[in-house]
Amino acid sequence: AQTVTQSQPEMSVQEAETVTLSCTYDTSENNYYLFWYKQPPSRQMILVIRQEAYKQQNATENRFSVNFQKAAKSFSLKISDSQLGDTAMYFCAFMSYTGTASKLTFGTGTRLQVTL
Amino acid sequence: SQTIHQWPATLVQPVGSPLSLECTVEGTSNPNLYWYRQAAGRGLQLLFYSVGIGQISSEVPQNLSASRPQDRQFILSSKKLLLSDSGFYLCAWSPGISNQPQHFGDGTRLSIL
Numbered sequence: 001a002q003t004v005t006q007s008q009p010e011m012s013v014q015e016a017e018t019v020t021l022s023c024t025y026d027t028s029e030n031n032y033y034l035f036w037y038k039q040p041p042s043r044q045m046i047l048v049i050r051q052e053a054y055k056q057q058n059a060t061e062n063r064f065s066v067n068f069q070k071a072a073k074s075f076s077l078k079i080s081d082s083q084l085g086d087t088a089m090y091f092c093a094f095m096s097y098t099g100t101a102s103k104l105t106f107g108t109g110t111r112l113q114v115t116l
Numbered sequence: 117s118q119t120i121h122q123w124p125a126t127l128v129q130p131v132g133s134p135l136s137l138e139c140t141v142e143g144t145s146n147p148n149l150y151w152y153r154q155a156a157g158r159g160l161q162l163l164f165y166s167v168g169i170g171q172i173s174s175e176v177p178q179n180l181s182a183s184r185p186q187d188r189q190f191i192l193s194s195k196k197l198l199l200s201d202s203g204f205y206l207c208a209w210s211p212g213i214s215n216q217p218q219h220f221g222d223g224t225r226l227s228i229l
């Protein structure tokens with residue numbers, strides 16, 4: 001079974017600064033996918049960024065980028081130029097694909113507060 | 117474009133009462149469907165998933181059940197709610213037979229009194 005660990009329950013960053021959220025995972029699989037989801041106070045889960053394990057290049061989506069270290073089983077999220085709207089819970093998720101359905105395993109989340 | 121609808125948004129039920137939460141997806145066919153529960157301050161736990169009509173896989177033993185009577189409809193049910201069933205329930209979908217990410221509904225906050 002896969003496990004996902006987010007060791008930072010809460011973090012705070014000032015507006016316009018950069019912050020990095022940590023995530024580690026454990027798996028015996030070689031092919032898998034990793035995601036970061038954002039859950040603002042409205043509670044909707046929003047996909048932020050995805051990374052395929054077979055790709056060495058780190059994924060980037062505008063101000064969001066990841067540092068994927070497959071050997072270390074580490075998948076951190078960097079948010080640049082933080083904005084007030086980035087305030088949310090951030091969940092790291094591991095996806096294994098059985099060939100018929102994808103199963104997500106989530107970490108316990110990091111609560112990010114962006115301040116003025 | 118695809119959309120996912122989940123209702124009700126909020127529900128308060130007494131212990132021992134039945135439950136029915138509904139989720140529908142529009143704009144796609146043969147989706148994979150999922151039910152998750154999120155306890156307060158915790159991550160999401162996968163409860164059920166379905167790859168087709170009438171096909172339900174359960175991830176954890178519990179007081180809940182799921183059904184998929186139509187291709188794009190997924191229902192979470194209980195005959196008798198327990199206090200421990202309180203939480204935030206999220207429905208999600210992903211394209212069938214693919215490695216695409218899951219997309220979530222807005223969730224249902226269930227409180228058991």
